[in-house]
Amino acid sequence: MAAPHVSMRGVTRVFPTQKGALHALGPVDLDLRKGEFFAVVGPSGCGKSTLLEMIAGLAPPSAGTVEFEGRAIGSDVPDGVGVVFQENACFPWLNVADNITFGLRRLPVAKDEVARRLDYALGLMGLRDFAAAYPAQLSGGMRQRVCIARTLVTQPRLILLDEPFGALDQQTRLLMGDELLNLWRATGATVLLITHALDEAAMLADRVAVMSSRPGCILEIIETGWSADRDSRIVSDPAFGAVTGKLWGLLRDQSLNALGPAA
Amino acid sequence: MKAPLALIVLLLLLLWQGVHMLAGPDALAPPLQTIAYLGAQLPTPEFQAHILATGSAFALAVAIAIAGGLAIGLATGLSQTATEVVEPLLLAGNSIPKIALYPIVLLLFGIGMPAKVAFGAIHGVIPVAIFTMSACRNIAPVLLKSAAVMRLSRLDRIGSILLPAALPEIVTGLRMGFSLTLIGTVLGEMFGAQSGLGYLLMTAIGLQNTQVIMAVTLLLVVFAAGVSTALLAYERRLRSRT
Numbered sequence: 039m040a041a042p043h044v045s046m047r048g049v050t051r052v053f054p055t056q057k058g059a060l061h062a063l064g065p066v067d068l069d070l071r072k073g074e075f076f077a078v079v080g081p082s083g084c085g086k087s088t089l090l091e092m093i094a095g096l097a098p099p100s101a102g103t104v105e106f107e108g109r110a111i112g113s114d115v116p117d118g119v120g121v122v123f124q125e126n127a128c129f130p131w132l133n134v135a136d137n138i139t140f141g142l143r144r145l146p147v148a149k150d151e152v153a154r155r156l157d158y159a160l161g162l163m164g165l166r167d168f169a170a171a172y173p174a175q176l177s178g179g180m181r182q183r184v185c186i187a188r189t190l191v192t193q194p195r196l197i198l199l200d201e202p203f204g205a206l207d208q209q210t211r212l213l214m215g216d217e218l219l220n221l222w223r224a225t226g227a228t229v230l231l232i233t234h235a236l237d238e239a240a241m242l243a244d245r246v247a248v249m250s251s252r253p254g255c256i257l258e259i260i261e262t263g264w265s266a267d268r269d270s271r272i273v274s275d276p277a278f279g280a281v282t283g284k285l286w287g288l289l290r291d292q293s294l295n296a297l298g299p300a301a
Numbered sequence: 302m303k304a305p306l307a308l309i310v311l312l313l314l315l316l317w318q319g320v321h322m323l324a325g326p327d328a329l330a331p332p333l334q335t336i337a338y339l340g341a342q343l344p345t346p347e348f349q350a351h352i353l354a355t356g357s358a359f360a361l362a363v364a365i366a367i368a369g370g371l372a373i374g375l376a377t378g379l380s381q382t383a384t385e386v387v388e389p390l391l392l393a394g395n396s397i398p399k400i401a402l403y404p405i406v407l408l409l410f411g412i413g414m415p416a417k418v419a420f421g422a423i424h425g426v427i428p429v430a431i432f433t434m435s436a437c438r439n440i441a442p443v444l445l446k447s448a449a450v451m452r453l454s455r456l457d458r459i460g461s462i463l464l465p466a467a468l469p470e471i472v473t474g475l476r477m478g479f480s481l482t483l484i485g486t487v488l489g490e491m492f493g494a495q496s497g498l499g500y501l502l503m504t505a506i507g508l509q510n511t512q513v514i515m516a517v518t519l520l521l522v523v524f525a526a527g528v529s530t531a532l533l534a535y536e537r538r539l540r541s542r543t
C-alpha cells in the first residue's frame with residue numbers, strides 16, 4: 039500500500055484556560071490517502087477546526103505527530119497545503135481578482151500563467167463578472183467562492199476546507215458541492231472537508247470519519263464506495279440514504295452529548 | 302456632499318457677520334473685510350515668512366508624530382504583552398494636558414523652531430499610536446491565518462496584510478493626530494517663538510488688531526477644516542469596503 043499523504047499519530051490538543059486545561063481533541067490516529075476525498079463530521083465543539091489547524095501546521099499538537107508527505111509538520115504551514123476557512127477570509131481592501139492571485143503572485147509563477155489560472159478560477163467559480171468588485175459588494179456565498187478560488191490557483195496538493203458552505207442555503211450548497219467535486223477531479227489533490235452536514239459528507243467523500251463529542255476522537259470511518267465521477271444527483275440513490283442513515287446512527291448519541299445533560 | 306458643505310460655510314459666515322454686528326467692530330472684524338484683508342496680506346513677503354515658519358514647523362511635527370505614532374502603535378499592537386504594558390502608559394500620556402509640559406519643552410529646546418516642532422509632535426504622537434495599536438489588535442485572526450497559509454514572510458505580512466487591514470482605523474488616528482499637532486504647533490508659537498502665525502496672533506492680541514487676529518484665524522480654520530474633511534472622505538471610502 040502507498041504511503042499515506044497525511045499521517046496523524048496520537049494527536050492530542052489541550053488548551054490552557056483560566057478554568058484549567060481544556061482537553062479539546064484526541065488522541066487521534068488518522069491516515070489520508072493521496073488523492074482521496076475525505077470528510078470529517080462531528081457535533082459542534084468536538085474539535086474539528088482544531089484538527090484541521092494542526093494538519094495545516096497553523097497550531098502545534100500538545101502531543102503526537104502530524105506528517106505531510108512523509109515529513110513532520112513544524113511550526114510553519116508546509117508548501118503544497120491550501121486552506122479554506124469557515125469565516126470570510128477575503129482581504130477587503132483588494133478586489134476579487136487581486137484576492138484570488140494574492141498567494142499566487144508570491145510563488146515563482148510567470149505572469150501569463152498567473153493570468154491564465156486567474157481566468158480559469160474566475161470561470162470555474164462563476165466570478166467572471168465580478169473580477170473588479172470588492173468583497174463588501176458580494177454575497178456571503180460569492181465571498182466563499184473567492185476564497186476557494188484563491189486556494190485552488192496555487193494548486194495545492196492537499197486542500198483543507200473548514201465548513202466552507204456553512205453560510206449557504208441548501209440548494210447553493212449542493213451546487214457548490216458539485217463544483218468541489220469537479221475541482222477535486224481536475225486537480226487530483228487530496229481533499230479534507232470538515233462539515234456538520236451529514237448529507238454533504240455522504241455525497242462528496244470517498245470516506246467519512248465520524249467524531250465523538252469533546253474531546254473529539256474518531257469513532258469510525260465509513261467508506262461510501264461512490265465512483266469518482268459522482269455528482270449531487272447521488273442524493274436520490276438508495277445507497278445514499280443508507281450511508282447518511284449509518285452516519286446519523288453514529289452521530290445521534292454524540293450530538294445529544296454535545297447538547298449537554300439538559301437535553 | 303457638496304451642497305451641504307457650501308450651506309454650512311454660508312451659515313458660518315452669516316453667524317460671523319451677526320456676531321460682528323452684535324459685538325461691534327472692536328471685538329470682531331466682519332467676514333468680507335477679513336477675507337479682503339487676508340487676500341491683500343497673502344502676497345506680502347512678511348506674511349509669507351510667517352506662513353512658511355508655521356508650515357515648516359508643522360510639516361516636521363506632523364511627520365515626527367506620524368512616524369513615531371505608527372512605530373509605537375505597530376510595535377505594541379503586534380504583541381499581547383507589549384500592549385498590556387504600553388496601553389496604560391499611552392492612555393495616561395493622552396490625558397496629560399500638554400500645556401503642562403510646555404515649560405519642560407522650553408527648557409529642553411529653548412525658544413524657536415525646535416520647541417514648536419517638539420510641542421506640536423507631542424500633541425499628535427499619542428493619538429496616532431493609540432489608534433494604530435487598537436487597529437492591529439482588531440484585525441480578524443482569519444486574515445492572519447490566511448497569511449500563514451500563504452507562507453508570507455514577516456515583512457510581507459506586515460506590509461501586505463497588517464497595514465492595509467488596519468488602515469481605516471489608522472487613518473482615523475492620523476486625522477486626530479493632524480488636528481492636535483496643528484494645535485500644538487500654533488500654541489508653541491504663541492509663547493515660544495519669534496515668527497509664525499501663532500506669534501503673529503499673539504502680537505496682534507497685544508495691539509488689539511482684530512483684523513490680523515481674524516485673518517490669521519480664518520487661514521488656520523480653512524486649512525485645518527480642508528485637510529480634515531479630505532481625510533474624513535478618504536476614511537469613509539476605506540470603511541465602505543469593510
Ligand SMILES: Nc1ncnc2c1ncn2[C@@H]1O[C@H](COP(=O)(O)OP(=O)(O)O)[C@@H](O)[C@H]1O
Nearest residue numbers: 053055060062081082083084085086087088089
Ligand atoms: N484557542 C482556544 N482556547 C481555548 N479553547 C479553545 C480554543 N480553540 C478552541 N477551543 C475549544 O476547543 C473545543 C473545540 O473547538 P473547535 O475545534 O473549534 O470545534 P469545532 O470546529 O468542532 O466546532 C471547543 O470546546 C472550543 O471552545
Ligand SMILES: [Mg+2]
Nearest residue numbers: 086087088124
Ligand atoms: Mg469549527
